[in-house]
Amino acid sequence: MIDLAALTGLRAVATHGSVIAAAEATGFTPSAVSQQVKRLERQVGVPLLERVGRGVMLTSHGRHLVDAGEQVLADLERLEAELQHRADVVTGSVRLVAFSTAMRGLVAPVARSLLDAHPDLRLTLDEREPWDAVDLVAAGQCEVGIVHRWGGVAFAVPDHVASTRVADDVADLIVPRDHPLAGRARVSPRDLLDVDWIATPEGTICRQWLHRMYDGTGRPPRIAHVSMEFESHLALVAAGLGVALVPRLGRAPLGPEVVAVAVTDPVPTRLVDALHRRTMADSPAVAAVLDALRAAGSG
Numbered sequence: 001m002i003d004l005a006a007l008t009g010l011r012a013v014a015t016h017g018s019v020i021a022a023a024e025a026t027g028f029t030p031s032a033v034s035q036q037v038k039r040l041e042r043q044v045g046v047p048l049l050e051r052v053g054r055g056v057m058l059t060s061h062g063r064h065l066v067d068a069g070e071q072v073l074a075d076l077e078r079l080e081a082e083l084q085h086r087a088d089v090v091t092g093s094v095r096l097v098a099f100s101t102a103m104r105g106l107v108a109p110v111a112r113s114l115l116d117a118h119p120d121l122r123l124t125l126d127e128r129e130p131w132d133a134v135d136l137v138a139a140g141q142c143e144v145g146i147v148h149r150w151g152g153v154a155f156a157v158p159d160h161v162a163s164t165r166v167a168d169d170v171a172d173l174i175v176p177r178d179h180p181l182a183g184r185a186r187v188s189p190r191d192l193l194d195v196d197w198i199a200t201p202e203g204t205i206c207r208q209w210l211h212r213m214y215d216g217t218g219r220p221p222r223i224a225h226v227s228m229e230f231e232s233h234l235a236l237v238a239a240g241l242g243v244a245l246v247p248r249l250g251r252a253p254l255g256p257e258v259v260a261v262a263v264t265d266p267v268p269t270r271l272v273d274a275l276h277r278r279t280m281a282d283s284p285a286v287a288a289v290l291d292a293l294r295a296a297g298s299g
Helices: 004-016 019-025 030-043 061-086 100-117 128-140 207-215 230-238 284-298
Strands: 049-052 056-059 094-099 121-127 143-151 162-174 197-199 223-226 244-247 258-263 269-277
Touching: 004 019, 004 030, 004 056, 004 061, 019 030, 030 061, 049 100, 056 061, 061 197, 061 284, 094 100, 094 128, 100 121, 100 143, 100 162, 100 244, 100 284, 121 284, 128 143, 143 207, 143 284, 162 230, 197 207, 197 230, 197 244, 207 244, 223 269, 230 244, 230 258, 269 284
Parallel strands: 094 121, 094 143, 197 223
Antiparallel strands: 049 056, 143 269, 162 244, 162 258, 162 269
């Protein structure tokens, strides 16, 4: 009989490209993942991994087993969710991954009350970027992933993954208190042609939106400094090094050195979604987590 836990480990190696990466994604040690694969090889009697240079790759047998096993694992996941739905019990493990501001602004405020309300629920939290969350949910490495997208910036989600809106997160222009724009009630991109921006790195979703915001001006934003974290943006603005576009979700109270100004035409809004596999649609545990996230997002 094929060990389903070991099959899940082999699928993680196939998804993430190495034993080490699979271990990091699943929470096991690399040694434990290797042992799972070896146990699976003994059960099926054929090699499933082969060494290539300093890494490994799936053999043709391993690839066939992962591809055929996907439906088995999906059917079992759906069956478990249906049984729990019939019993109306919130139980089991939910691995939830979220980007940093969602972890602060959505997950942290509800996690304790969620666990208190459902003692049989086990919740594991992991902070990841949105594109990582999509991959982990799609590959069965977590049950719920929280992602964001800005306005019209596209974000691809596989067909077998469902998306639920949990919050609309507006961003404000953050400027030093003595900045010429600090006294304005609102600004538009045309008011921001000559400002120095503190922005996230090129290729990030937030940076893509900043460029999209300038589409109607005929000029790109002038990037002065680059920082990944919005908390760092606030510190750099407070130091007088530029302005920043910072979402409200998970944002710490602003200090006296900076001011938030509303932006219009367009209003910079992050659409925050919770992802789960469609096989988990009947899971009371996933439903409880989604309900708590929606409540936090509308509060």
